[in-house]
Amino acid sequence: MDLDLRKLRYFAAVAEHGHFGRAAEQLYIAQPVLSRQIRALEQELGCTLLARTTRSVQLTPAGEQLYEEARGVFATVDAAVRRVHEIDRGVERLVVAFAPGLHVSEAVRAFTAAHPSVEIELLHLNWWEQDAPLRDGRAHVGYLRQPFDSTGLRVVPVGSEPKVACLPAAHPLARRRSLTWADLDGEPILDAHARRTSSVEEKFELIAAGHGIAMVPQSVARSYSRPDLVYRPVTDAVPVQTCVVVAEDRQERRVLDFVAVAERTLGDEPARLAAVD
Amino acid sequence: MDLDLRKLRYFAAVAEHGHFGRAAEQLYIAQPVLSRQIRALEQELGCTLLARTTRSVQLTPAGEQLYEEARGVFATVDAAVRRVHEIDRGVERLVVAFAPGLHVSEAVRAFTAAHPSVEIELLHLNWWEQDAPLRDGRAHVGYLRQPFDSTGLRVVPVGSEPKVACLPAAHPLARRRSLTWADLDGEPILDAHARRTSSVEEKFELIAAGHGIAMVPQSVARSYSRPDLVYRPVTDAVPVQTCVVVAEDRQERRVLDFVAVAERTLGDEPARLAAVD
DNA sequence: TAAAAATACTCCATAGGTATTTTAT
């Protein structure tokens, strides 16, 4: 049922040495034990990992893949255990998530000044999955942009920002200083859901390549701007709300404190940024 | 020694239900078994995970943390096993890593056109760890920027780009069109190693906040530009080499093919971009 | 034929089961 990490460690040793005997030696177990364990692992996974002859042991493609995956698995597990120990020793952690284009570092600095002992970790969210990490515990607090699914979440609006159209620099509409929805009628709009195109950067690549245009919040345009793309305000587009968000059942002191700090610090961000223009 | 994923799964069930009996029921095991396994897990980890009374089971802070970590661990393991199965079924994968600011999507598109069945995954590298993922198998091929440790790697130079100074918009030197090293004498330079400041975005936040200036490759300036920062060429700074890189022992057909495509596609990128200016 | 993996078997640690006790509300 569950992957056995001991067997995975054994397998990694064999893959590394290309030799059951020497791997067994390094693992301080007998060679036959290792043979059996690897066979068992192959059975559990339902695929052959090693091509054995009596003179050599070679990885199959699946074995190669598992060997590469093994590092990641152990790194993840070790980090998880380490963080649990840290918490047990009294270290306080706070994972702050933020949507692409939004900046939390100012809030983090203000919070850290008041709570120097809290270890902060940042989590860069993606378009399509803004809320899930807050609900499932991967992040304690988030700085998000509407819309998102707010069930089970406490949402504190802190500001709003206009939407801009992102166009190739050579696009006819790029000459205009500002646009309306009517101007964009008939343009191919790249929807976030249309492609499984992950990052903002990828989307902008598509636009630059002439595959379409997109409506993005102003802060995204600012943060990921490129010389071959232009951004034009769409005057009748509804502005986007930015919010600080926590799971409803989070009552930890440091989390509530961060929300308070973030509300103060991030609240006037749109105004501040606008002044820079 | 190794964390036992079965015990972790059991723990997650108890954490979810807040009740040993119901968790045991859901796991199709007897309640005393569960009690013992959780105790064993606590012993192995060396910390208490649950505060038990006969009427309620509550998570300790360490338990809370482990419950949150559990999702990530299982997600990692499941994804690893899934990818191994895919490879075993004959799916070809190619993980392409790229340094911040560099764009590989054009090479990816060209490669995908020729090899539609190869599943491509992108890996966004960080400043300080460009080469390791290529050496340890996390990525098959990379698009990097000098300098990096090239031991065990095959390096194909494909272009070079100038370095620019990144300054706050309000900085006195921002009025100048171009700079020399002599102009920057005495300015506080933010080194990548100075702070453990992870992302490019963070570094730029620090610059915007007036903590110093930085020298960055032109493509980084382009991709992460902000209205409150300006970028000025430093005429006597040595240009940065960009390279396509693979581990020396990689001989897979699809990897070599990608290198060839990337060499063609990315080779003239600086020229192309320069033309846009 | 020799080096290396696989098989045969034995032993014991531990997961899992049932019956019962302890404990806090």
Place this chain on the structure above:
DNA sequence: ATAAAATACCTATGGAGTATTTTTA
């Protein structure tokens, strides 16, 4: 008084050991 976790004790699976066989370069 009672619901729920812990303990006691049993069984059996499977991990680890040693001795031996099989395999192929």
